[in-house]
Amino acid sequence: xxxxxxxxxxxxxxxxxxxxxxxxxxxxxxxxxxxxxxxxxxxxxxxxxxxxxxxxxxxxxxxxxxxxxxxxxxxxxxxxxxxxxxxxxxxxxxxxxxxxxxxxxxxxxxxxxxxxxxxxxxxxxxxxxxxxxxxxxxxxxxxxxxxxxxxxxxxxxxxxxxxxxxxxxxxxxxxxxxxxxxxxxxxxxxxxxxxxxxxxxxxxxxxxxxxxxxxxxxxxxxxxxxxxxxxxxxxxxxxxxxxxxxxxxxxxxxxxxxxxxxxxxxxxxxxxxxxx
DNA sequence: CGGCAAACCTGCGAGC
DNA sequence: TGCTCGCAGGTTTGCC
Numbered sequence: 001x002x003x004x005x006x007x008x009x010x011x012x013x014x015x016x017x018x019x020x021x022x023x024x025x026x027x028x029x030x031x032x033x034x035x036x037x038x039x040x041x042x043x044x045x046x047x048x049x050x051x052x053x054x055x056x057x058x059x060x061x062x063x064x065x066x067x068x069x070x071x072x073x074x075x076x077x078x079x080x081x082x083x084x085x086x087x088x089x090x091x092x093x094x095x096x097x098x099x100x101x102x103x104x105x106x107x108x109x110x111x112x113x114x115x116x117x118x119x120x121x122x123x124x125x126x127x128x129x130x131x132x133x134x135x136x137x138x139x140x141x142x143x144x145x146x147x148x149x150x151x152x153x154x155x156x157x158x159x160x161x162x163x164x165x166x167x168x169x170x171x172x173x174x175x176x177x178x179x180x181x182x183x184x185x186x187x188x189x190x191x192x193x194x195x196x197x198x199x200x201x202x203x204x205x206x207x208x209x210x211x212x213x214x215x216x217x218x219x220x221x222x223x224x225x226x227x228x229x230x231x232x233x234x235x236x237x238x239x240x241x242x243x244x245x246x247x248x249x250x251x252x253x254x255x256x257x258x259x260x261x262x263x264x265x266x267x268x269x270x271x272x273x274x275x276x
Numbered sequence: 277c278g279g280c281a282a283a284c285c286t287g288c289g290a291g292c
Numbered sequence: 293t294g295c296t297c298g299c300a301g302g303t304t305t306g307c308c
Contacts, residue, residue, distance in 0.1 A: 003301060034284070034303080058302075076302055077286075093286085112285045114302060130303095157279065166303085173301055222301065223288080242301095264280065267299085 002074045004138065004171030005214035006233065007058045010080050013228030014106065015053045017082045018062065021100035022049045025085070028096050034075060034116045044119055045070065045098060057134050057170035061125075069122045071130070075114025081107045082228045106228070134170040138207050143169060145201040152192040152200070159195055160188035161264045163207075172207065175220060175242045178269045180206045182241045182249070187275045188268045189261070213238065241269035249274060 002010065026045035028037055038044075049065040062070040074080075085099040096108040096117065108115070120128060135151065136143040151168045152159075162168055163177040172180070181188050183206035186199055195203065214220060219233035222243075226232065240250050245260040254273035261268050 006301070073302085075285095076300070110285095111287065112300090112302095114284070116303095155278090161279090164302090175301060220301075265282085266302095 002058060002078070002219070003173030003176050004055075004058060005176070005211055005217075005235065006219035007060060007074065007171075008055055008215050009219040009227050009233060010074065011053055011055045011060050013082065014060070014062070014080055017104050017106055017228065018050045018098075018100065019053055020050065021102060021104075023047065023098045024101050025099040026097070029090050030095055033095060033110060033113045034073075037117060038119045041117070041119060042096075044068070056131060057137070057166055058173070059131065063122060067122055068119055069125060071116075071118040071120070071128070072108070073116045073130075075110060075112060075116070077112040077223075078108065078110040078115035079226050080228045081109060081226065081230065083107065133167050135166060135168045136170065138169050138171055138211055143204065143208075145197065145204045148204055149195070149197060149200045152195055155192035157192055158189045158263055159186060159192045159203075160268050162192040164264075164266075169207070171211075174266050175239070176207070176210055176214065178242050179210050179240060182270060182275060183210055185275050187272075188263065188270050241271065243267075244269060 023045050026042040028042050031037065050062050051065055052063045054061045058073060060072040064070060083105050085103050085105040090097065091109065093111045094107050094109050097105055099105045126132060136147060148169065152162065155162050160177050160181060163172050163180065164174065178188065180203065184199065184202040186195065186203060214235040217233055217235035217238065218227055218231065220236040221232040222236055241258045244258045246257050248257045249271040252271055252274045254271060256272060258269055259272055
């Protein structure tokens with residue numbers, strides 16, 4: 001499901017229900033997601049207080065009062081849903097739940113089970129195998145045109161595919177890669193190493209503005225994304241090209257409209273006239 | 277090392 | 293109605 005804006009939205013929703021709260025109950029309903037839960041996972045969550053909640057790339061990091069971190073990745077279809085801690089049985093694809101000292105329940109539901117969870121000491125964060133290779137946060141001031149240009153040197157693959165590489169910049173997925181390139185007027189199949197300094201500047205600006213606007217809209221709700229309170233995001237209404245094959249592209253008079261191609265097995269949407 | 281297809285898993289909509 | 297096919301917001305693995 002979720003790219004950076006959706007994960008950020010989920011984080012903010014979770015903070016409301018979980019930050020500062022004691023977990024009076026924790027349970028799992030199967031042994032694994034994309035990979036097995038760490039040993040004694042639920043037992044180690046139960047009785048802990050959640051101090052703060054943060055995001056790194058598409059990962060959520062929940063800091064516990066014993067110095068450990070609960071790491072969550074939503075995969076393609078993961079959702080976190082907040083409800084009352086009643087006696088309702090777990091629904092289909094509900095895999096994890098926690099209940100707080102305020103009588104609220106947070107349920108992790110994930111039909112495709114591409115998500116994952118882990119538990120590790122906060123001190124080990126910078127060495128965590130899933131986190132240590134990640135590139136810069138796109139919304140950080142440290143993500144600059146110079147940093148992007150440097151990362152593209154020697155990369156002959158298409159710029160769209162390179163934007164999905166989490167070691168280049170962390171958090172962009174299939175939707176926002178197409179949207180950012182449209183906004184920066186760069187063709188998705190341009191070899192990354194041919195992107196000029198000027199284009200790199202436009203691209204960084206486009207990435208930051210698209211992600212910022214998407215966060216403000218609560219992310220994009222296509223199939224699976226829900227905010228933890230059940231509300232939908234609405235940035236999907238603002239897509240210029242994503243999933244709009246054949247439709248006229250905004251601010252453009254080309255006859256063809258939005259085109260779709262497949263790159264590295266994933267759909268890319270763009271305008272052949274506006275993007276160069 | 278780079279690049280790409282396949283794999284992981286389920287659901288849904290389109291087309292017949 | 294019901295079946296099959298293709299596609300889905302991510303990441304890892306294995307093969308050239």
